[in-house]
Amino acid sequence: MTEPAVSNAARCPRHPDRPAAGVCTRCGGFWCDEDVVRIDEKPFCPTCAAMPEVDYLEAFRLKYWGKRDGWAWLIGLGALANLAMAVASVAGGNPLFAAYAVASAAVAICFWLGMAWARVGLFASVGLGMVVNMLTAGPAAVGSAIVPLLVVLAIYNDTRNRLFFKVEVPREKLRKAWDLYSNNSIARAGFLVGLFSLLVCPLAVAGLPCSIIGLKRVDPQAHPPVGRRGQAIAGIVLSSLGLVELAVIALLLVLEKR
Numbered sequence: 204m205t206e207p208a209v210s211n212a213a214r215c216p217r218h219p220d221r222p223a224a225g226v227c228t229r230c231g232g233f234w235c236d237e238d239v240v241r242i243d244e245k246p247f248c249p250t251c252a253a254m255p256e257v258d259y260l261e262a263f264r265l266k267y268w269g270k271r272d273g274w275a276w277l278i279g280l281g282a283l284a285n286l287a288m289a290v291a292s293v294a295g296g297n298p299l300f301a302a303y304a305v306a307s308a309a310v311a312i313c314f315w316l317g318m319a320w321a322r323v324g325l326f327a328s329v330g331l332g333m334v335v336n337m338l339t340a341g342p343a344a345v346g347s348a349i350v351p352l353l354v355v356l357a358i359y360n361d362t363r364n365r366l367f368f369k370v371e372v373p374r375e376k377l378r379k380a381w382d383l384y385s386n387n388s389i390a391r392a393g394f395l396v397g398l399f400s401l402l403v404c405p406l407a408v409a410g411l412p413c414s415i416i417g418l419k420r421v422d423p424q425a426h427p428p429v430g431r432r433g434q435a436i437a438g439i440v441l442s443s444l445g446l447v448e449l450a451v452i453a454l455l456l457v458l459e460k461r
Contacts, residue, residue: 217249227251228426245426259427260377263385267366269317274364278325279315282308303335317368325355382430390417390431393438400445404452407445414438 213223215235223233227248240252247257255262285308292301307328314321333348358364362380365372372380393414400407418435422428 229254229257257426259385260374260381263381264366264372264377267363269369270367271315271317272361272363272367274358274361275315275317275367278311278358282311282315285311299335299338303331306331319368322359322368325358326352329355381427386427387417387420387429387431387435389413389420390435390438393417393442394431394434395438397438397441397445400442401448404445404449407442407449410438410442410445414442 213233215221215223215233215238217238218235221235221237224236225234225239225246226232227234228245229247229251232248232250234246234248238249240247240249242252242258251257285304289301289304289308292298292304310321310324310328314325329348329351332351336347362372362376363384366380390413393410393412393416396406396410397414400410414435414437417431418439420429421432421435423430
């Protein structure tokens, strides 16, 4: 990006004894080489750089830093299920499976509490389950661990879950997560509602305006950029089909009453 030229007479407002080296992308104020803060290759003055809407990826990181995500809650509920299975296994005379269920519940509870070791502990829990299954059902039970292992791997690499455990995430992954959770959410909602309106056509009444608003908000040049143009257009098309379906059903009902 080419930065605008600055007059030799311009001075840095924070350091009047120094010449200005550039202009802030947001406010247009001058900055010197000591003050400039570059965010996504754009120069900002320190005041603007500290604003959440400027470094929106950092604001997104802080918003979810140490906050439980859906995976944490799901695994926490799984701990209760494992404890219930442990009780049932003891009653059924299966102490080996009961011990495994208790161990898995302990790992799940620690995961819900955000203990760092529990991220790796989930892999150990899956491995222990595979061993228990092999001892009780034979070597053929090894295949039963494939799906749980893939799920745990997905959890381990999930950006939102890493933020819960306060694991640093590269900006590129933060950008993808921000795009998923925060970028033009009304366009995303319009698309989903429009999709479901093909099954429940009255939903199209809500899906169409959401998609239209989402499309009007699209601005790739904004900061932060507003995207999801494709989803907004798809939501308009799907919702329109839902409205057509609703009109046809209404017409058939009217004709049936005559």
